[in-house]
Amino acid sequence: MWLVLCASDDGAAFWAYRGLRSLGLEPLELVTAEVLAISLRWEHLVGAGSLRANVDLADGRKIRGEAVSGVLNRLVYEPSLPLRNVRVADRSYAASEFAAFCLSWLSAFPGLMLNRPTPQGLSGRWRSMTEWAYLSAQAGLPTPDHSLGGIDVGGGLRNDGRLLTAPEPVRTVIVIGENPVEDSAPACIREGCIRLAALSKTNLLGVEFADGPAGPWTFVGATLQPDLRLGGDALLDALFKVFRDGLSDTG
């Protein structure tokens, strides 16, 4: 079984789900955060010789982690636990507990996951734009300088979380494993994107560029939640291949 996990308004995830099914990735289930939130039965076991992550959904489906070969994980936040039956004084505690549970539960899926959860984000490690810019420069991508200070944190960094103000149009190179899906980017940019994905230990990464001070392919941001539709059929093919054959690197 393969899984797509996403929010109910994640159109790109629904698009990928339909595309992967049409390519023959079966059985493939899509489960939204909203459906997960009202699950009837959660089970998560961590032991020396055992690791279990199961859930019985309210719609009757049962997910058994060990039976899942691969997950397209687009969960940005943990599902919102219905808290109306939890005492007001306990709600913040319950929310923390559920967040802790979700991170571990999802981490216990043994198969391939794009991307695996981290303490900094359920679908990969969230990083500040400063950290992305620093990694981007390390990866050899043309990266503009930036400064932070004063009450206006990040200054221009607040523009849609990107490094430059009003950088439209933004071009996105999506990297899956070691494969960049964007034919129009120069080879050095494509190679830099692969290096950035490796440096950030991210298997599915959107790297964003615009015309800027460092040239026509100036790095302006990176996202763990790229709009997959931008990659078209080539991206679907790459996703399908990864789920069918696995990643060539550590996965």
Added chain:
Amino acid sequence: MILLCGIPSEPPLAAVRNELDKLQIEHAVYNQRRFEEVEIRLDVSGVSLGGYMSLEGRKLALEEMSGVYLRLMDDQSLPELEGEPRDSEKRLLSTAIHDVLMRWCEITRARVVNRPAAMGSNNSKPYQLQLIRNEKFQIPETLVANDPGLVREFLGKHKKLVYKSASGERSIVQLLAEEDLPRLDRIRWCPTLFQQYIEGMDLRVHVVGNEVFATRVDSGAIDYRYAHRQGYKDAKLTPYDISDGLDERCINLSRALGLDFTGIDLKITPDGGVYCLEVNPSPAFSYYENHTGQPIARAIAKHLR
């Protein structure tokens, strides 16, 4: 130059500062309760980091910092912000300063004890147990579930269970007692953590770089930190020798978690088995140091140099 971040009167920070003084290692303190008097600027140019922090009347270049010790509390919970509206300028300033500081701490070449991202595993105990398990430590079998039937089965298997928070929220570890069973139905609203109870000796191991300080903890309480509250005498703490190879394993575990300084909670079973319960990435080591005289603060001070 060493940068200490937190509240200066807080015992661990005060202890490290005291040792830096004794060792005559130059340092500065960012007192987060006085954030309004602080200015920070970070300049990122390629892989070069510049900028400064104005502290205690001095303008310190960030690139001159060789070590950082982080003991920050949640900046939005500072007493100085009590009653401030969510979007008040004072609150925004606090957010801004701490945000820039954290960004810098993630990427600076200075030795940071510990980097913020590396400390994240402590926010989910079962997640951290998975990482510990990968490092070949034994771990107590742990169930997180919202089905009382599963918990009863688990209890039947292990006979003795404890329950505690799964998150980084502080909780008192409790034995699951017979009288708790009728209220197990309450877990249906949120998966709850239950753990095999491991009989044996409590051992707290502080790892500072390549130095190890092991402390044996004798207490009748399930959670020795709260012995008094649980009706027991305060725990007795004594230094303990783990130079039989356990010290190396603890160092390796800390490294694997990306942490320079850890407080590792172990249980040594009567037959010599070693179980790892948890790794604390920001341990309040002064409690152990005050009882045993183990020079943990000095080791941190030297490690930061």
